[in-house]
Amino acid sequence: MRGQDLINTVLPDEMLVEIFCHLDGLKSSCDSCSLVCKKWLKIERLSRRTVRIGASRNPDAFVKLLVQRFVNVRNVYIDERLPVSPPFQFGYPIIHGPPPATKKRRYSKNARSSLEPLHASKDSRSESRDLEPFSLSDAGLVTLADGFARLEKLSLVWCSNVTSVGIKSVAEKCKSLKTLDLQGCYVGDQGLAAIGECCKQLEDLNLRFCEGLTDTGLVELARGCGKSLKAIGIAVCAKITDISLEAVGSHCTLLQTLSLDSEFIQNKGVLAVARGCSSLNVLKLQCINVTDEALLAVGTFCSSLELLALYSFQRFTDRSLCAIGNVCKKLKSLTLSDCYFLSDKSLEAIATGCGELAQLEVNGCHNIGTAGLEAIGRSCPGLSELALLYCQRIGNSALFEVGRGCKLLQALNLVDCSNIGDDAICNIAQGCRNLKKLHIRRCYEIGDKGIIAVGENCKFLTDLSLRFCDRVGDAALIAIGQGCSLRYLNVSGCHQIGDAGLIAVARGSPELVYLDVSVLQNLGDMALSEVGEGCPLLKDIVLSHCRQITDVGLAYLAKKCTRIESCHMVYCPFITSAGVATVVSSCVNIKKVLVEKWKVSQRTRRRAGSILSYLCMDL
Amino acid sequence: MSMISGDKSSTEILSLKSSDNEIFEVKKEVVLESITLRGMVEEDEFSDTLIPLPNVEGKILSKIIHYCQKHTEARAKVNGSEGAADSKEIKDFDSEFINVDDKTLLGIILAANYLNIKDLLDLGCQKIADNIKEKSVEDVRKTFNIKNDFTPEEEKAIREENLWAFD
Numbered sequence: 001m002r003g004q005d006l007i008n009t010v011l012p013d014e015m016l017v018e019i020f021c022h023l024d025g026l027k028s029s030c031d032s033c034s035l036v037c038k039k040w041l042k043i044e045r046l047s048r049r050t051v052r053i054g055a056s057r058n059p060d061a062f063v064k065l066l067v068q069r070f071v072n073v074r075n076v077y078i079d080e081r082l083p084v085s086p087p088f089q090f091g092y093p094i095i096h097g098p099p100p101a102t103k104k105r106r107y108s109k110n111a112r113s114s115l116e117p118l119h120a121s122k123d124s125r126s127e128s129r130d131l132e133p134f135s136l137s138d139a140g141l142v143t144l145a146d147g148f149a150r151l152e153k154l155s156l157v158w159c160s161n162v163t164s165v166g167i168k169s170v171a172e173k174c175k176s177l178k179t180l181d182l183q184g185c186y187v188g189d190q191g192l193a194a195i196g197e198c199c200k201q202l203e204d205l206n207l208r209f210c211e212g213l214t215d216t217g218l219v220e221l222a223r224g225c226g227k228s229l230k231a232i233g234i235a236v237c238a239k240i241t242d243i244s245l246e247a248v249g250s251h252c253t254l255l256q257t258l259s260l261d262s263e264f265i266q267n268k269g270v271l272a273v274a275r276g277c278s279s280l281n282v283l284k285l286q287c288i289n290v291t292d293e294a295l296l297a298v299g300t301f302c303s304s305l306e307l308l309a310l311y312s313f314q315r316f317t318d319r320s321l322c323a324i325g326n327v328c329k330k331l332k333s334l335t336l337s338d339c340y341f342l343s344d345k346s347l348e349a350i351a352t353g354c355g356e357l358a359q360l361e362v363n364g365c366h367n368i369g370t371a372g373l374e375a376i377g378r379s380c381p382g383l384s385e386l387a388l389l390y391c392q393r394i395g396n397s398a399l400f401e402v403g404r405g406c407k408l409l410q411a412l413n414l415v416d417c418s419n420i421g422d423d424a425i426c427n428i429a430q431g432c433r434n435l436k437k438l439h440i441r442r443c444y445e446i447g448d449k450g451i452i453a454v455g456e457n458c459k460f461l462t463d464l465s466l467r468f469c470d471r472v473g474d475a476a477l478i479a480i481g482q483g484c485s486l487r488y489l490n491v492s493g494c495h496q497i498g499d500a501g502l503i504a505v506a507r508g509s510p511e512l513v514y515l516d517v518s519v520l521q522n523l524g525d526m527a528l529s530e531v532g533e534g535c536p537l538l539k540d541i542v543l544s545h546c547r548q549i550t551d552v553g554l555a556y557l558a559k560k561c562t563r564i565e566s567c568h569m570v571y572c573p574f575i576t577s578a579g580v581a582t583v584v585s586s587c588v589n590i591k592k593v594l595v596e597k598w599k600v601s602q603r604t605r606r607r608a609g610s611i612l613s614y615l616c617m618d619l
Numbered sequence: 620m621s622m623i624s625g626d627k628s629s630t631e632i633l634s635l636k637s638s639d640n641e642i643f644e645v646k647k648e649v650v651l652e653s654i655t656l657r658g659m660v661e662e663d664e665f666s667d668t669l670i671p672l673p674n675v676e677g678k679i680l681s682k683i684i685h686y687c688q689k690h691t692e693a694r695a696k697v698n699g700s701e702g703a704a705d706s707k708e709i710k711d712f713d714s715e716f717i718n719v720d721d722k723t724l725l726g727i728i729l730a731a732n733y734l735n736i737k738d739l740l741d742l743g744c745q746k747i748a749d750n751i752k753e754k755s756v757e758d759v760r761k762t763f764n765i766k767n768d769f770t771p772e773e774e775k776a777i778r779e780e781n782l783w784a785f786d
Contacts, residue, residue, distance in 0.1 A: 005764045006725050015732060018740070022748035029748075031781040035756040037768050041777065069780075588755065 008039055016040070017047040025050035025075075050075040054082030060140035067147025074150055079157040080135055135159060141166030145173040155181035163212075167191030171198040179204040186210075189217030196224025206233040208261075213237055218244040226251025231282075235261035245269030249276030257282040261311075263289055270294035274301045286311040292320040299323030309335035321346035325353035333359035340366055347372030351379040361387040361413075362394075369393040377401025387413035388420075399424035403431030411437040411463075418444060425450025429457040437463040447471030455479030462486055462511075468493035477501030481508035490516040492542070498522035499530075506534035516542040518568070525553025532560035542568040543575075544594075551579035558586040568594040570615045577601040584608045633660065634669045635684075641677035642669070645684055652687040654735035674733050679726040686716060686739055717746045721763065 007016070020043065023029045034044040048070040056062045059078075066073075136159045145151070145166075151174040156162060162185050170177070171194035178201055187210060195202065202225040207213060218240055222229070229252045234240055241264050248255065249272035256279055260270070265287045273280070274297040281304055295316055298305065305328040310316060316339055324331070325346075331354040336342060342365050350357065351372075357380040362368055373394055376383065383406040388394055394417060402409065403424075409432035414420060420443055428435070429450070435458040440446055446469055454461065455476070461484040466472050473496035480486070481504030489505060489512065491497050497520055506512075506527070512535040517523055523546050531538070538561040543549060549572055558564065564587040569575055580595055581604045590611055597614040605612070631647040635656075650670075651657045659670060672680060693709045717724070728743035751759055760767055769777070 005766065006722060007763045008765060010725050010729065015728060015744075019744045019747050019751075022741075022744045023752060024748075026752065029752045032754065032756045032759060033751060034781065035769070035774060035777055036759050037765050040765075 008037070013043055016043045020044055020047035021049065027052070045069055046072055049073060050077070052077040052079075054078075055080045055134060057134060059134065059136040060143065063136070063140045063143050063147075067143060071147075072150070073148045075153040076144065076148065076151065077153075077155040077157075078136060078159055079155075080160070081158050135161040137161045138163055138166035138169075142169040145170040149173055150176055152176055153179040153181075155179075156183070156185050157181075158184035160184065160186060162187060164188040164191030164194070168194040171195045175199060175201070177202055179206075181206040182210055183208040184210075186212045188212045189214055189220070192217035193220035193224075196221035199225060201228055203228055204231045205229065206231075207237050207240070208233070208235040210237045211239070214239040215241055215243040215247075219247040222247040222251045227254065229255060231255070231257035231259075233257075233259040234265075235259070235286075237262065238264060240264065242266055242269030242272070246272040249273045252277060254279055256280065259284040261286040263287065265290060267291060267294040271297045274298045278302065279304055281305065282307040284309040284311070285314070288313050288315070291315045292317055295320035296323050299327050303327050304330060306330050307333040309333075310337065310339055311335070312338045314339045315341065317341045318343055318345040318349070322349040325349035325351075327353075329353060330356060332356055335359075335361040335363070336365050336368070337361070337363040338365065343367040344369055344372035344375070348375040351375035355379060356382055358382050359385040361385075361389070362391055363387070363389040365391070366393065370395045370398045373398030374401040377403075377405040379405070381405055382408055384408050385411040385413075387411075387415075388417050389413070389415040391417050392419060395419045396421055396424040396427075400427045403427035403429075406432060408432075408434055410434055411439075413437075413439040414443050414446075415439075415441045416443070421445030422447055422450035422453075426453040429453035433457055434460055436460050439463070439465040440469055441465070441467040443469060444471065448473055448476040451476035452479040455481075455483040457483075459483060463488040465490035465516075466494055467491070470495060473497055474501035474504075478504040481505040483508075485509050485511055487511050488514040490514075490542075491520065492516050493519040495519065495521050499524055499527040502527035503530040506530040508534075510534060511537055513537055514540045517546060518542045518544040519546075521545075521547050524548045525550055525556070528553035529556035532557040536561060537563060539563055539589075540566045543572060544568050545571045547571075547573060550574035551576055551582070554579040555582045555586075558583045562587055563589055565589050566592040566594075570594055570596060575599065577604065580604055584611075635680065636669050636671045637675055637677035637680045638673050639677045641680070643680060643684055645688075646691075649684065649687045649691050652691060652736055654737075656734060672734075675730045676726070679723065679730050682716075682719075682723070682727060683730055683734065683736070683739065687736065689716075690738065713742055717742050 020030065020033060023033070030044055030048060034041045049072065051066055051070060051073050053062070136156075138161070141162055151170070154170060154174070154177065164187055167187050168191055171191070175198055177195070177199040180195060180202060183206070192213060193216075205221070222244070232248060232252070232255065240262065245265065246269065253276060255273070255277040258273055258277070258280060259282075266289045270285070270287070270290055271294050274294070278301055280298070280302045283298060283302070283305060296319065299320060300323065305324070308324065308328070308331060321342060322345065326349070331350070334350060334357065347368060348371070352375070357376070360376060360383065368391070370393070374397060377398065378401055383402070386402065386406075386409060396419070399420060404427070409428070412428060412435065422445070425446055426449065430453065435454070438454060438458075438461060448471070451466065451472055452475060456479060461480075464480060464484070464486055465488070467490060470493075472491070472494045477491070477497060478501060486505065486509040489509070499522070502517065502523060503526065507530065515531065515535070515538060528549055541557070541564060551574070554569070554575055559582070564583070567583055567587075567590070577599050580593065580599050581601060583593060584590060584604050584607060590608070592611055592613060593608070594613045594615065600612060632644050633647050633650050635643045635645055635650070637643070647660065650660060656670065675683070689712055690709065693706060697706070717727075719727070724743060724746060728740060728747070731739040731743055750762065754762065759765070
């Protein structure tokens with residue numbers, strides 16, 4: 001006998017709203033709820049708080065639809081680099097690569113159009129260089145502002161047709177705005193000034209690639225919202241200079257977070273912020289023209305500083321880091337990336353002064369060696385995350401001290417540290433029993449011995465990544481399999497690993513969610529079928545370049561691991577269209593399959609066109 | 620049961636009566652976890668008598684009291700600071716506590732809402748949301764015994780509507 005529908009008969013509507021709000025805005029869950037029954041559809045639409053959209057064929061009309069459907073939205077994220085999954089009649093989408101990261105100098109409006117999403121549709125001729133009409137316009141933004149009067153967070157990424165007019169209407173209609181994020185938008189000063197005038201609750205401002213903004217706009221905004229602003233981020237905005245930062249220093253006295261990525265900012269600006277914003281908690285600098293003078297000021301005035309990150313080609317010397325070490329006693333997180341002039345002295349000063357340090361990343365700082373790290377190991381007992389990238393000068397004894405002194409270490413990340421070997425890892429394993437995450441890439445001195453020690457000692461390890469460590473083999477994974485229940489495993493490129501090692505992990509890690517075994521020449525079907533048996537929760541799997549696996553192993557895996565959402569399997573000569581079809585049909589939640597185009601049958605293409613991504617051989 | 624020294628409220632016992640006439644004797648400080656009851660008690664109307672709760676049945680009320688007792692004790696251990704809810708012990712208790720059948724879960728949520736016990740309400744709603752999260756539409760309907768009242772055309776239309784964005 002069927003049970004009674006309890007939820008709809010027993011819970012009042014506002015309880016259902018409360019439950020839907022706990023779905024964390026996960027679109028797939030919200031969509032599922034909207035399909036359950038009519039009551040849920042109505043309530044789900046009322047409870048939707050977050051809307052994320054990519055590019056679309058008619059964004060203005062689309063926004064009209066959204067404001068009618070979801071009346072209580074608070075957070076809107078529009079990213080026009082991302083293609084919407086097109087309806088089936090548009091053909092196969094070709095997903096373009098990751099968004100352009102730091103290639104700032106070469107970045108201009110023209111360059112961008114070559115990175116636009118390509119839709120292999122019938123209308124492609126007219127689309128190629130003429131995508132602007134498909135971009136959200138000011139009218140669309142006005143509709144949005146009208147419809148979502150309680151808007152709290154707005155993020156516009158590469159909405160190249162939006163200008164001050166649109167932003168002004170957001171300012172006037174959405175007075176509760178708390179977060180504004182503009183990236184690659186040609187908004188002018190009047191827009192920002194309007195925000196400053198109207199949005200007195202603005203807490204978070206992020207500007208990236210905003211070529212239309214000058215100091216005028218930002219100064220006006222600082223004057224208007226200075227009292228509420230807590231976080232500011234400015235990256236690659238060529239016309240924003242120290243003048244803006246001086247205004248920030250005068251008006252934004254409660255500022256907690258500042259993130260700057262610009263070659264146009266100099267010492268004067270950073271000094272002004274250091275002096276004016278004594279509550280500064282988080283400071284991230286990627287400014288080639290800022291030197292010791294500015295950082296010394298931070299080291300003098302910002303005693304509340306908890307996070308400091310210095311990126312690329314910085315000219316800072318030991319002097320400023322010593323000042324930071326002296327004053328910023330609350331420092332918890334430090335990132336030093338490509339800071340060539342910093343030596344062990346800097347780390348020693350930090351170690352002495354900042355006993356609460358919990359996170360440290362040293363990336364490519366060629367003058368920092370073993371001594372600096374040893375000092376950290378001796379004086380920072382609260383260290384919980386350590387990352388050493390491209391640190392060829394750091395040797396084993398550095399990690400001995402860390403293993404001895406940092407009992408609370410939870411995450412260790414080593415990339416290209418050619419002088420760190422098995423003994424160091426053994427020491428870490430024996431000393432840091434709380435280790436949860438261990439990532440090692442291209443550290444050729446590390447082999448089975450170190451990893452076996454990890455398996456024997458680190459019972460809480462859940463995330464293990466050993467990439468291109470060619471001395472690591474099955475013995476290591478067998479020890480891991482016996483000692484740790486993993487959720488994430490990546491052993492890409494450790495070509496000594498074969499079936500025996502993977503089988504051991506499969507048997508010992510029933511909660512495995514992510515597995516990458518790419519570039520393992522010795523891995524075969526046996527391992528795949530054991531993973532199928534042992535890891536039912538698997539969501540993501542990377543099998544590319546596994547030359548021995550066949551459709552048989554793949555089928556075993558797909559039929560048992562039905563929750564798989566993504567599967568990469570390019571360059572696997574023995575996987576055929578039958579294997580691909582099995583994955584697509586057995587894994588009901590599948591969202592992405594990366595495979596050679598010619599391995600996909602017509603039937604599979606019809607069933608699952610939108611989730612397939614193809615290896616582009618012509619590139 | 621730990622006795623906390625201090626004012627009268629920590630040793631005063633109140634009586635709560637469920638809808639099915641079961642009576643529970645509870646320390647006042649535990650009762651105060653409920654904002655609704657706090658209002659009633661502070662008005663001093665009920666300080667010597669029984670507080671009737673016609674909306675909550677005994678089985679559910681007993682669980683709610685257990686939750687409030689545990690949380691009051693945990694808070695006392697860290698001297699009333701905010702950290703109490705974060706301790707591993709309390710987290711483990713909460714996850715065991717909320718691991719109940721659907722009918723009880725709904726009862727707890729309704730009672731927590733009526734009694735205005737925010738943490739318990741969040742816990743219950745999160746649990747139901749978690750039960751919904753990983754499921755397909757059909758599975759959600761099966762789990763909660765909900766009848767699908769859409770026509771196939773209506774369902775198709777909604778699915779198409781939902782294709783609009785990325786996650």
